[in-house]
Amino acid sequence: MLNRFRLEFLSRPENVGLARVTVAAFAAQVDPTLEELDDIKGAVSEAVANAIIHGYGNSPDGIVVVEGVLYGDAIEVSVEDSGKGIENVAQAMEPEFSTDPERLGLGFSFMHAFMDSISADSVPGRGTRVVMRKQFASRH
Amino acid sequence: MLNRFRLEFLSRPENVGLARVTVAAFAAQVDPTLEELDDIKGAVSEAVANAIIHGYGNSPDGIVVVEGVLYGDAIEVSVEDSGKGIENVAQAMEPEFSTDPERLGLGFSFMHAFMDSISADSVPGRGTRVVMRKQFASRH
Amino acid sequence: MEIDSVGEVMVARLQGEIDLKVSDALREALDGALERLPVRHLVFDFECVSFIDSTGLGVILGRYKKVAGAGGKFGVTGLHPPVRRVLELSGILRIAQEFNSPGEAVRMLGGGA
Amino acid sequence: MEIDSVGEVMVARLQGEIDLKVSDALREALDGALERLPVRHLVFDFECVSFIDSTGLGVILGRYKKVAGAGGKFGVTGLHPPVRRVLELSGILRIAQEFNSPGEAVRMLGGGA
Ligand SMILES: Nc1ncnc2c1ncn2[C@@H]1O[C@H](COP(=O)(O)OP(=O)(O)O)[C@@H](O)[C@H]1O
């Protein structure tokens, strides 16, 4: 483990960007490529938006926790809420599945595409924790 | 209170920048002037560097906690370590006082200059918490 | 965001990072313009967009669906790599026509007027 | 960082954000150059510096103190507002001479050679 951080913030729309900036600045410490950085920002955006929209139903007073761990050649990012949870995680992860007709149902698909692995733990009524990992291309 | 966050990270030199970026992205939510943003970044840099250098004696495994609260027209930022603490806070705050001959002793002076108010609570052997507040010029 | 219309084509020039923070305001601005302006086709100019996530894409696709029923077409332009990436992933690049500039989009979709 | 020397003047072109992260490496690079090069005067070019804190200023002032004993002079150039601010606050702008360019600094401190 090279480094780690934990960021807690309120479930407000403007904090999606805060999470993105913090994770990007953290990941930048190991000199990723621009594309790797864009992928990480994209994945964080999806997971944090989900915590706010689905986890807390857009109520602004929930707490979202983002943690990052840097290894020499990989980053692990987790996003956690104490919101309503997911009844069926496998179904939630299916492309184009959404419980909100206004949304695309592509959040988890994007996380999969951007990162090398992703897993979600959820307890209905208690909350959700998504853990994502990305390997950096070695350029050294 | 408009918004708040809490960021915890290891006492490593590269995390001074992480703290700066996070606080700046947070403060940017209320559209401060560039100068206000520079001031806030400067103050955070001084306080976090002190936590790492003095609080933890440059050991990389301490935890530094930065918290931010945004009000409509002001920001409060605190920086906390669980390091060695300060015996005499009043003396520590004097311009050019430093316990390290290699340093300028200007960290607290800069924090004073950059922010509208600053206070430090410290318990020797337990740690230090610096709280700083800055009012934004109203431009609305 | 700036919205222009030329004939039946509306061009929305998006800006910055398009995520949950701006999605409600974006949806309202686009829906307002669609009600106000006698347009059929929708063009999104991403030249000044550095980031967009699935929340932002949902707003855009939703507006396209509103005009699609009446035979409206969907154009995009100015795609920087991170934006192109998610437009591809989402399948939007299979639905939308990509143009080299907003001007080209207007000419092609507007029927060369 | 790039270090050039012209006659008795050493010019250090600093880069980026100068804080605790880079201060050790900066100190070593400057001390190494001061040992290697037969210079008396020290010029810091801040043109590419967007941020510096008291840790960074300490490294710079410490290097100046090394040459000051032998009558060395201290020049700065390329000060963007946030850098100028802390150079003022720290009193460095009262000790150092400010120049419009590294070239000017070299001409003035080097005695017009
Ligand atoms: N943090 C969460 N808390 C509760 N439900 C969630 C959370 N994240 C995802 N979900 C559920 O999983 C579904 C699929 O998520 P996703 O693929 O991101 O698509 P979308 O956000 O567009 O609905 C959501 O519609 C929601 O029902």
Ligand SMILES: Nc1ncnc2c1ncn2[C@@H]1O[C@H](COP(=O)(O)OP(=O)(O)O)[C@@H](O)[C@H]1O
């Ligand atoms: N977080 C801290 N933990 C322990 N001691 C501290 C801390 N912050 C400041 N100090 C003490 O206060 C002194 C003055 O701090 P400062 O004005 O920032 O100057 P400098 O960092 O250059 O020494 C330091 O030399 C140190 O002894």
